[in-house]
Amino acid sequence: MTIPADLKYTKDHEWVRIDGDIATFGISDHAQEALGDIVFVELPEVGRSVDAGEAYAVVESVKAVSDVYAPVAGEVIEVNEELEGEPEKVNSDAYGAGWIAKVKMSGATLELMSDDEYNTFLEE
Amino acid sequence: MSELAKTPMFDEHVSLGGKMVPFAGFEMPVQYKNGALKEYTFVREGGAGIFDITHMGQVRVSGSDARPFLQYVTTNDLAKLACGQVHYSALLNDSGTFIDDITTYKISDSEYYLCINAANRFKDVAHLQNEAKSFDVNVSDESDDTTLLALQGGAAQTALQPLVDTDLEKIGYYKFAQVKVAGTNGIVSRTGYTGEDGFEIYIPNAIAVAVWKQLLANGAEPIGLAARDMLRTEMGYALYGHEISDSVTPVEAKLMWITKLDKGDFIGKAAVEMRRAEGPEQRLIAIKLTGRGIPREHYKVFADGVETGKITSGMFSPMAGGVALAYVKPEHADAGALSVEIRGKAVPAERTTLPFVRSNVRR
Numbered sequence: 178m179t180i181p182a183d184l185k186y187t188k189d190h191e192w193v194r195i196d197g198d199i200a201t202f203g204i205s206d207h208a209q210e211a212l213g214d215i216v217f218v219e220l221p222e223v224g225r226s227v228d229a230g231e232a233y234a235v236v237e238s239v240k241a242v243s244d245v246y247a248p249v250a251g252e253v254i255e256v257n258e259e260l261e262g263e264p265e266k267v268n269s270d271a272y273g274a275g276w277i278a279k280v281k282m283s284g285a286t287l288e289l290m291s292d293d294e295y296n297t298f299l300e301e
Numbered sequence: 302m303s304e305l306a307k308t309p310m311f312d313e314h315v316s317l318g319g320k321m322v323p324f325a326g327f328e329m330p331v332q333y334k335n336g337a338l339k340e341y342t343f344v345r346e347g348g349a350g351i352f353d354i355t356h357m358g359q360v361r362v363s364g365s366d367a368r369p370f371l372q373y374v375t376t377n378d379l380a381k382l383a384c385g386q387v388h389y390s391a392l393l394n395d396s397g398t399f400i401d402d403i404t405t406y407k408i409s410d411s412e413y414y415l416c417i418n419a420a421n422r423f424k425d426v427a428h429l430q431n432e433a434k435s436f437d438v439n440v441s442d443e444s445d446d447t448t449l450l451a452l453q454g455g456a457a458q459t460a461l462q463p464l465v466d467t468d469l470e471k472i473g474y475y476k477f478a479q480v481k482v483a484g485t486n487g488i489v490s491r492t493g494y495t496g497e498d499g500f501e502i503y504i505p506n507a508i509a510v511a512v513w514k515q516l517l518a519n520g521a522e523p524i525g526l527a528a529r530d531m532l533r534t535e536m537g538y539a540l541y542g543h544e545i546s547d548s549v550t551p552v553e554a555k556l557m558w559i560t561k562l563d564k565g566d567f568i569g570k571a572a573v574e575m576r577r578a579e580g581p582e583q584r585l586i587a588i589k590l591t592g593r594g595i596p597r598e599h600y601k602v603f604a605d606g607v608e609t610g611k612i613t614s615g616m617f618s619p620m621a622g623g624v625a626l627a628y629v630k631p632e633h634a635d636a637g638a639l640s641v642e643i644r645g646k647a648v649p650a651e652r653t654t655l656p657f658v659r660s661n662v663r664r
Contacts, residue, residue, distance in 0.1 A: 213320075213527070214338040216617040217595050219644070235644065237595050239337040239527050239617070261593070268336075 251280030325419035347455030393569025453499030537655030590623035604633035
């Protein structure tokens, strides 16, 4: 299980990469492993506004349906359409090809953890 | 909460990376380290998948009245069951609804072996023992002493043959033999719940781990509950607690083929006849989503924009897409324009036929 150092994490096991005012969202390696084989991703619509902590996407594994929550508020400017045909990328490359959405940030954020803090959080 | 039971294979499951979950009072593997999809594919593509289904119950019915007793407490016709043959059947209550669905093995006219659902074990045994009071018959619950392994998939026979003293080729579909498994008495039947060729193997707990390990050494791979449910749903096989329960009769559940109204009296017969005459309140149908999404249990089904029922089993099938079994109102059973409500949205669906994917059982 990996926890890249250049990302921030939430207690709901989402990751966010902040680059200027653009944030990229996904779910952590721990989350994809806990879910098991992912067979469907419901993406948000481009142009939608999301609040920090709001469910913006749905990830479905063989046995479970899970909401995915936005780590920071903003407007969705891009979604990973490849996940519609290849949802398994969330399992195989959670921090890369498995990204879910990009938002233009508008300020509010959840409490975000560093990689070390998230690692400690997982061990607790 | 009472302590969960463990099957003899518990340590094996854990060492194989099994993700253990509570299931019918047992700790059972929902999947192993490769995940449910790979396990499912292994079975569908000709491997030999091994399933620990020891949680299921086994009951031996013996005595001079064994046949008339079972003829009275089960729905299928014992007169048509030969020695060495298995049939699918059910226990009904007086209302004609399901106590359980079962398989019946005929050893002789005075000895039968039943396989029952884990969650219904104590209810079934109490019911059978209560009804047995009027017959010269003994009902013995052998569940605690028996391990049940299912070996399913195209390579099942190859993996099992070295362990048994009988030519498996001679055991036809829904037939069984009392054999030596790893030198110990057991029962092997060509039955299963996956739509693939394969066997169910009843053995004493004492040799369970040895047999399990030997099957793995012969190329079998362990399969968890998630893949098992995918395989059975693709076949449209009913599951107690989903398609069948104590609130539906065989008329609704499309199980009149195991309910023989011409065999004489049996528990629930009058109620089933009445339900058939009145017509069912709901009908079980097979549906396939034509829009994007995964239909799941409890989701609402609409016909021509009107809510008509609910899904009882639903899944993403790698071969057939979003598929489900659902109960709908009889007037909508042939409706063209169906939809499933997923997170508040109507996703279009169509009625289809079962099985959702082609069966490879040996006829």
